[in-house]
Amino acid sequence: MMTNPGNRLTQGQFSFLPDLTDAQITAQIKYALSHGWAIGVEYTDDPHPRNTFWEMYGMPMFDLKDPAGILMEINACRKTFPDHYVRVTAFDSTQGWETPRMSYIVNRPKKEPGFGLVRQEVDGRRIRYTIHSYATDKPETERY
Amino acid sequence: MSAREEPEDVPGAAFGEDAPVDLEAEFQDSRVQEVLDKLDRELIGLLPVKTRIREIAALLLVDRLRKRFALTAGTPTLHMSFTGNPGTGKTTVALRMAEILHRLGYVREGHLIAVTRDDLVGQYIGHTAPKTREVIKKAMGGVLFIDEAYYLYKPENERDYGQESIEILLQVMENNRDDLVVILAGYKDKMERFFLSNPGMRSRIAHHVDFPDYSPAELMAIGKLMLAEQNYRFSPEGERAFAEYIPLRMKLGHFANARSIRNALDRARLRQANRLFALKPKRLTKRDLMTLEAEDVTASRVFREGRADADEIPAG
Numbered sequence: 001m002m003t004n005p006g007n008r009l010t011q012g013q014f015s016f017l018p019d020l021t022d023a024q025i026t027a028q029i030k031y032a033l034s035h036g037w038a039i040g041v042e043y044t045d046d047p048h049p050r051n052t053f054w055e056m057y058g059m060p061m062f063d064l065k066d067p068a069g070i071l072m073e074i075n076a077c078r079k080t081f082p083d084h085y086v087r088v089t090a091f092d093s094t095q096g097w098e099t100p101r102m103s104y105i106v107n108r109p110k111k112e113p114g115f116g117l118v119r120q121e122v123d124g125r126r127i128r129y130t131i132h133s134y135a136t137d138k139p140e141t142e143r144y
Numbered sequence: 145m146s147a148r149e150e151p152e153d154v155p156g157a158a159f160g161e162d163a164p165v166d167l168e169a170e171f172q173d174s175r176v177q178e179v180l181d182k183l184d185r186e187l188i189g190l191l192p193v194k195t196r197i198r199e200i201a202a203l204l205l206v207d208r209l210r211k212r213f214a215l216t217a218g219t220p221t222l223h224m225s226f227t228g229n230p231g232t233g234k235t236t237v238a239l240r241m242a243e244i245l246h247r248l249g250y251v252r253e254g255h256l257i258a259v260t261r262d263d264l265v266g267q268y269i270g271h272t273a274p275k276t277r278e279v280i281k282k283a284m285g286g287v288l289f290i291d292e293a294y295y296l297y298k299p300e301n302e303r304d305y306g307q308e309s310i311e312i313l314l315q316v317m318e319n320n321r322d323d324l325v326v327i328l329a330g331y332k333d334k335m336e337r338f339f340l341s342n343p344g345m346r347s348r349i350a351h352h353v354d355f356p357d358y359s360p361a362e363l364m365a366i367g368k369l370m371l372a373e374q375n376y377r378f379s380p381e382g383e384r385a386f387a388e389y390i391p392l393r394m395k396l397g398h399f400a401n402a403r404s405i406r407n408a409l410d411r412a413r414l415r416q417a418n419r420l421f422a423l424k425p426k427r428l429t430k431r432d433l434m435t436l437e438a439e440d441v442t443a444s445r446v447f448r449e450g451r452a453d454a455d456e457i458p459a460g
Contacts, residue, residue, distance in 0.1 A: 058274070059274075059278075061281060063282060064281055064282060064284070065253045065255055065282070065284070065285050065286060066252055066253050066284040066285025066286070066323065067284075067285075068252075068284040068285060068320065068322075068323040068324075069280065069281030069282070069284040069323075070281070072281070072284075072320070073281070
């Protein structure tokens, strides 16, 4: 049974929707900026859900007023890593939160092979399950 | 937000050539007059500058109307250069300009980021580009004000990183015209030379505004406005003394127009406080606290020795 046709990675916000257009991304960034959150652009080619720390593309951006600068950075990252996952993270530094408040994918590889289920037999016939990204069988930079 | 954008109607396609235009209503609607009035009220003199800004505002307003009739293509180039001596109000006018552009909808946020060479140019290879980009990102949606812009280009050092910064700026000035407006400021002759050696920069700047020096009468008016802002005033004798002070100070070196007047007033306030303290009058009135007397002004070294007060001569 195919549970996720197309094997689209579903992480973060809006990931079950069609890809966001630039206008929609701009609107989301505007929302984050209006709350004073710092925005970072990150990329990775290891889509495992437990891989939470992606590589940062440049520094996180503080004290911006307008989304245009961030969109410029997103496009630069897309150009450098056209076949990587790229996400935008909005970090809230106010006390009590101190955590990303928004995170959504803005670029994905053309072909996403998806995940396979791996069964590991351990003592007493017990089975341990884990998921494994087919893409990570290949070395870094050759995955997509 | 819908995933698909509605197909936009071509605005004005339904109007004929004789469709009426309400310029007045549009003008009221943009509330630009408020900013222009504020400019008139708060800035003394500078008539050519005010005229120029009025012209630019009118041009943008008409452009906005034309857009409604689908008559224009693309945003007009709004990058400017402000030339003039120090203290002639370039930064203040740039702030107002940002506000005007914001009201007319040519910049989205209307904030002003004021930078100099230090904020744009790095100290080692690979440092300049991220630094310049950082500043540009901050200025997006507003106005980037580059003070003493000619320092960006140092012809005597061909490996100077300023050139890299200029190239990034040029690229952004061309590609992100909708996103930010760049205003370059500096002394007239040095800016001329800067533009001569950077023709790309010159061709991307549509408006060259020259700031004239102030006359003594204008400086007096500026001084009084500054005092009024801080709830001070001159006594009649004090005003006469200050009117005498201004031409004397203008003849000396390092005269920075309104900035020198501000410094002179700051020192006069200092002397006034000292005088009140030394006098120890039994009954001090509110008027005493507010009034600058002639002696507060005439104690300046400009009168006694014919040179500027020590704290006004810049080091180096």
